[in-house]
Amino acid sequence: MIGRWLGAAFVVCFLTGLISHYLQHPPGWLADDLPSRPVWGYRLTQGLHVATGTAAIPLLLAKLWTVYPRLFAWPPLRSIAHALERASVAVLVAAAVFELVTGLLDTIQWYPWPFPFVQVHWAVAWLVTGALLLHVAIKAPQIAAHWRHRSSGTRALPAEDLPDRRALLTGLGLAVGAVTITTAGQSLSPLGRLTLLAPRSPEHDPQGLPINRTAAAAGLTGVTADDWRLTVTGPLAYELSLAELQALPQHEVELPIACVEGWSKSAHWTGVRIRDLLDRAGAPPHAGLRVISMERQGYYRVTEMGSAYAHDPLTLLALRLNGQVLSLDHGFPARIIAPNRPGVLQTKWVARLEVRR
């Protein structure tokens, strides 16, 4: 039974992880077809990704606890098939522990290892999934026998074990419920006040929004409106000062920042539509763009935006957040905000937009 819940958590976590990966690193042929709706899509899928991954931690511990005596089964290897089965379980356990530990540490932005988190977490996800499918295939005869016994009313467990079983499942249920309720509030606002274990509380941050990378961390301290210009390249390239940008038609949208690390928070943004800026640059109707930050280095200095996002009326080059001028930490003078998009692509401190054809 624990295996079923654990399996379900891993399936949801894997599928939402695929969505996250393709939204963040789309292959070229997909980039312009990524949908910018529903507005809350990424907030939901990434919230589920982090929630199911977190819930899988007590589930996996319980599962390992119920099966660990078999680690010492004698003889250790009965046949070639048995040896292969044990090897596949070893891969499954190692890869599952790896994914849950690296995922958990990523939610607190702690990377005590020498490899790049994203690529390795992604690759090992396939390893877990392959090993899990193999494990279910190997166990298929026992699984089928279990359901046959159940439907014919035969108990698989002796009556004296039932209280133990009930106690284990109740304890596990409480543990899963506790970690879920105390962390899910970071993406689910109604649970916001219960985020005891979540690494960030969306409630206590400047301008009503958490900050992942501060301006100081990005090496941007002396940014002033006077020396800032927005450069837009394309068939009709142009430059705008902040005052000129403020004089263009402003639009207000309510959109969340949904960080891959699991927190999300909705906010009111005011700024200029990206599609208006593209039209002015003479961009072709299905053009995407490249967004370049003032930041000197960092993984998210340059980001790509596909056509559907670029032409969505909700996608802005935002100048204001919750009624105030953007603070430097939130991306002053201008940042990207777009619907159904990972937070990492909501580029701050924008300096340049390059139209792609």
Ligand SMILES: Nc1nc2c(c(=O)[nH]1)N[C@H]1C(S)=C(S)[C@@H](COP(=O)(O)O)O[C@H]1N2
């Ligand atoms: N230029 C730049 N933009 C960036 C980042 C960054 O490191 N550099 N971090 C991104 C990440 S990971 C997130 S979640 C959001 C957070 O925005 P906030 O700090 O305004 O809440 O900004 C994004 N924009």
Ligand SMILES: [Mo]
């Ligand atoms: Mo993020």
